[in-house]
Amino acid sequence: MKAAVLVEPGRIEIREVADPEPGPGEVLISVEGVGICGSDHSVFSGKWAAPEYPWIMGHEAFGVIEAVGEGVSDARIGERVVIEPNVACFECEQCRMGRTSACTGRQSVGMNRPGALAERLAISERFAWKAPDVGEDDLVCVEPTTVAMAGLRRLGDRALDRRVLVVGVGALGLMVVMALKEHGSDVAALDINAERLAMAQELGAGPVFEDERFDTVIDTVGSPGSVTEGFEHLAVGGTLMFLGLDNRPMPLDAQSVVRRQAKITGSLTYDHPGDFEHALELIGEGLNPGRVVTDRHPLGEAQRAFESVGSARGKTWIRVREG
Ligand SMILES: [Zn+2]
Numbered sequence: 001m002k003a004a005v006l007v008e009p010g011r012i013e014i015r016e017v018a019d020p021e022p023g024p025g026e027v028l029i030s031v032e033g034v035g036i037c038g039s040d041h042s043v044f045s046g047k048w049a050a051p052e053y054p055w056i057m058g059h060e061a062f063g064v065i066e067a068v069g070e071g072v073s074d075a076r077i078g079e080r081v082v083i084e085p086n087v088a089c090f091e092c093e094q095c096r097m098g099r100t101s102a103c104t105g106r107q108s109v110g111m112n113r114p115g116a117l118a119e120r121l122a123i124s125e126r127f128a129w130k131a132p133d134v135g136e137d138d139l140v141c142v143e144p145t146t147v148a149m150a151g152l153r154r155l156g157d158r159a160l161d162r163r164v165l166v167v168g169v170g171a172l173g174l175m176v177v178m179a180l181k182e183h184g185s186d187v188a189a190l191d192i193n194a195e196r197l198a199m200a201q202e203l204g205a206g207p208v209f210e211d212e213r214f215d216t217v218i219d220t221v222g223s224p225g226s227v228t229e230g231f232e233h234l235a236v237g238g239t240l241m242f243l244g245l246d247n248r249p250m251p252l253d254a255q256s257v258v259r260r261q262a263k264i265t266g267s268l269t270y271d272h273p274g275d276f277e278h279a280l281e282l283i284g285e286g287l288n289p290g291r292v293v294t295d296r297h298p299l300g301e302a303q304r305a306f307e308s309v310g311s312a313r314g315k316t317w318i319r320v321r322e323g
């Protein structure tokens with residue numbers, strides 16, 4: 001099969017690679033489209049090392065089940081699915097507590113097992129969800145929407161019933177804005193990129209007033225600059241949640257956190273199966289996260305897609321196969 005493989009940091013080639021085989025309990029998916037997000041870009045750029053080179057990236061995928069492994073009903077062949085790319089072990093302590101996002105044996109498509117930027121992908125059937133009857137732009141946004149919605153779930157309704165500030169409205173931030181609007185929150189957004197901010201405003205995020213403080217701040221970036229900005233706008237007793245995976249030290253001292261009586265928290269991906277179930281339900285009912293898609297590329301242009309993702313106004317995805 002054809003795949004977009006990262007041969008070294010920053011360089012993708014389209015190559016012929018061996019087809020995956022569906023193991024017991026797995027389905028083989030003919031991949032149609034794959035979204036690109038910040039974590040994929042970190043692998044592309046070499047900021048996060050790939051487990052090996054050449055490496056197949058990509059995890060925000062949808063496609064059609066083409067074959068099934070042992071123990072899976074053939075009734076699923078032909079079903080259009082969206083993948084939940086973090087496959088939990090269901091055996092570790094975290095999994096047994098229901099926190100599969102922290103699974104110690106987690107297999108992540110495109111991170112520690114081969115990714116979705118290929119014509120075919122094998123995955124456990126429990127992690128191949130029946131796609132709702134919505135457009136392709138929506139399907140490619142299911143996974144990042146789930147990340148955003150899981151963050152809101154973990155914050156809890158009380159934190160969302162106030163005015164909420166979203167710092168950073170790249171693709172994930174835009175999903176957060178949409179999920180907040182869907183919840184009925186009053187949302188404001190900040191970003192250093194004016195085009196992205198305009199897009200967040202189209203989705204209903206308002207401006208931040210001078211010296212305004214928020215009880216709830218969601219930082220989707222985690223850079224030194226965004227942390228400073230977010231904390232500056234955090235009210236006394238407020239909650240600052242991080243969704244971005246920046247690894248630089250934070251410009252925050254204990255004294256400031258204590259004086260602000262701030263609650264600082266992080267939210268990693270989502271927990272199986274509730275978060276995907278909930279996101280798919282809302283998307284099936286018309287949430288339409290595909291509104292934030294601005295860039296679509298064919299598989300042959302994967303290199304260009306990754307190079308331009310940082311400057312894209314909204315979400316970028318790669319069409320692997322015509323649906
Ligand atoms: Zn993602």
Ligand SMILES: [Zn+2]
Binds near residue numbers: 088091093094102
């Ligand atoms: Zn586990």
